[in-house]
Amino acid sequence: MVSVTSFPRETRLIGLDWGSSSLRAMLIDGEGQVLLSRQSTQGASTLHGGPAAFSAALDELIGDWHATGQPLLACGMVGSQHGWREVPYAACPADARALATGALAVDWRGRSVRLLPGLRCDTEAGPPDVMRGEETQVLGALELLPELAARSCIVMPGTHSKWAQVVDGTVRSFATQMTGELYAVMRQHSVLGRLMLADPQPDLLAFAEGVRAARDHGELGLPHQLFAVRTLGLTGRLAHEALPDYLSGLLIGHELRAGLQARDASAPLVLLGEPALCQRYVKALDLFGVGEVQVLPNTAAAGLWRIAQVARGVL
Amino acid sequence: MVSVTSFPRETRLIGLDWGSSSLRAMLIDGEGQVLLSRQSTQGASTLHGGPAAFSAALDELIGDWHATGQPLLACGMVGSQHGWREVPYAACPADARALATGALAVDWRGRSVRLLPGLRCDTEAGPPDVMRGEETQVLGALELLPELAARSCIVMPGTHSKWAQVVDGTVRSFATQMTGELYAVMRQHSVLGRLMLADPQPDLLAFAEGVRAARDHGELGLPHQLFAVRTLGLTGRLAHEALPDYLSGLLIGHELRAGLQARDASAPLVLLGEPALCQRYVKALDLFGVGEVQVLPNTAAAGLWRIAQVARGVL
Structure with a gap:
């Protein structure tokens, strides 16, 4: 048995935010607040031993929570093809109920862990888009700021940024942008990186110049404007220290x-994610004339809650 | 002395097409035709010993041509900052005369090698653009197809594709697109490559689908459409074998x-370069409704001539 001191008795849910590269376990109370959290680097893409590996990862991080009897709910890549168990994507438009009913259970030493589905957005413009984990963050934002439920555009910047359009508490559609990965790959593996220093000071003027280049001349195309990162450095128009931030702003x-x-311009815009990255987006949005932006940190806990x-009603 | 059999007496010029990764030396006759050519991998970016290293590379490849007394003219990265000698860019608009007068000489064991300048295009839309070597190919196209001189758009597909606008025998402006490098970097270093096979059969249907996605929905943005390469594979809408060609078509x-x-739609469009790559562009241009396209192989020799x-008149 677990003692009351190490396991808060206000706990109503054990939430798992289980992405590709990390696992975060949270004790959540009856208001959706996190009482305690623990983190490990045993993300879904690091575990190669099938279900046993996932079960062992939970043992290691929260083995002492097993006996408490609280329900377990997980979101993220843990439900992907290479996760604990593949949970088919729910289709947009989707609300909390659709996600709850799409969940599938796995066994953790006699206890049930419910894995949430990701979301899939089929578009007329061709290929479907997908997310796993961010849908839970979107619902978390609606939990924390209920006024967003009627209509909002929720942006989660990152390696693969997600832009979700919410109407009536439902994710109507979303789109992924590979912005963060393009930045990393171009900086580390393309000719653009050759002029860049390893770890320069941030240069917000260069960042703004990159944003403006995209805003005012984006029709020249990204494959063309990327080359400018090189010529700006070669011709001395920007110091080599400034090039990474120009590239970041451009992307x-x-x-x-x-x-x-793509968004409904009347919908309030909200940023979810790492605060320093969100601040870059706030600055860039301001240059695009979007001044009113709310910023929230990761909202997975509130979404799981x-x-x-x-789920109590539908399962 | 060099014997007549190994050195055609019709030779009027020794042309050097000296890029980053290769050196091609050509004996050119009074009609601009190549009589004989030799190639080595001693490109400008592979030589780190200063002028002596460049001189030695010529010794190795064409030491037996040194004594013939024919003039030597070189284009390409050999004139860059890290080349034999830096030759400042000529500015657009520029014609053959501007390039000839911008050339600077280096010494190859008592003989003069003239290095041509690259071209620089300053634009209102921000950063300058640059080329080194392609300007000579553009002039070569005008030498081979004189009807292009009045007005043409000359496209050189590649790692860094160049689009040059020609009016009255003059390169008015040009723009670089990092298409080939984006393809290589995204395939080798991004998440998109994970679903791709090492060396699949060409899939021209997938290529066309990628071109159409850009043509019909390009406003969704390249950072978004790139992610579709992944979702098309994940959801089985495209076979993994087809993904590289879809990516190629999209880019x-x-x-x-x-x-x-950016081009004057009334200007004839010409492709210069590697035939298989040019054929991809012909197919893509056809999907964009541009049916009449001429294709030429590398035209550096004609340009140098x-x-x-x-140069005889201005130097």
Whole structure:
């Protein structure tokens, strides 16, 4: 048995935010607040031993929580093809109820862990888009800021940024932008990186210049404007220290150009994620004339709580 | 002395097409035709010993041509900052005369090798663009197809594709697109490559689908459309074997989208370069409704000859 001191008795849910590269376990109370959290680097893409490996990862991180009897709910890549068990994507439009009913259970030494589905968005413009984990964050934002449920555009910047359009508490559609990965790959593996220093000071003026290049001349195309990162350095128009931030601004600017065009301009815009990265987006959005932006940190806990509440009714 | 059999007496110029990764030396006759050519992998970016290393590379490849007394003219990265000697860029608009007068000489064991300048294009839309070597190919195209001199758009597909606008025998402006490098970097270093096979059969249907995605939905943005390469594979909409060609089509489609918008639509379009790659562009251009396209292989020799003729008058 676990003692009351190490396991808060207000706990109503054990939430697992289980992505590719990390696992975060949270004790969540009856208000959706996190009482305690633990983190490990045993992300879904690091575990190669099938279900036993996932079960062992839980043993290692929260073995002492097993006996408490609280329900377990997980979101993220743990439900992917290479996760604990593949949970088919729910289709947009989808709300908390659709996610709750799409969950599938796995066994953790005699206890049930419910894995949430990701979301799939089929579009007329061709290929479907997918997310796993971010859908839970979107619902978390609606839990924390209920006024967003009627209509909002929720942006989660990152390696693969997600732009979700919410109407009536439902994710109507979303789109992924590979902005963060493009930045990393171009910086580390393309000719653009050759002029860049390993770890320069941030240069917000260069960042803004990159955003403006995308805003004002984006029709020249990203494959062309990327080359400018090189010529700006070669011709001394930008110091080599400034080039990474110019590249960052250019890519985020192209993301905004496409993302803002697709959203309902009357919908409030919310950023979810790592605060320093969100601040870059706030600055870039301001240059695009979008001044009113709310910023929240990772909202997975609130999303898991919201879905768990709905799940009681449907499961 | 070199014997007549190994050195054609019709030779009027020794042309050097000296890029980053290779050196090609050509004996050129009074009609601009190549009589004999030799190639080595001693490109400018492979030589780190300063002028002596460049001189030695010539010794190795064409030491037996040294005594013939024919003029030597070189284009390409050999004139860059890290080349034999830096030759400042000539500025657009520029014709053969401007390139000839911008050349600077280096010494090869008592003989003069003239290095041509690259071209620089300053634009209102921000950063300058640059080329080194392709300007000579453009002039070569005008030498081979004189009807292009009045007005043409000359496209050189590759790692860094160049689109040059020609009016009255003059390169008015040009733009670089990093299409080939984006393809290589995304395939080798991004998440997109994970679903791809090492060496699949070409899939022209998938290529066309990628071109159409860029043509019809390019406003969704390249950072978004790139992610579709992954979802098409994940959801089985495209076979994994087909993904490299879809990516190729998507990127070339975005290049055409931007390039065709910038050109004078009444100017004939010409492709210069490696035949198989040019055929991809012909197919993509056809999907964009541009059916009449001429294709030429590398035209550096004809360009060097054209500039050498002009140089007699101005040097």
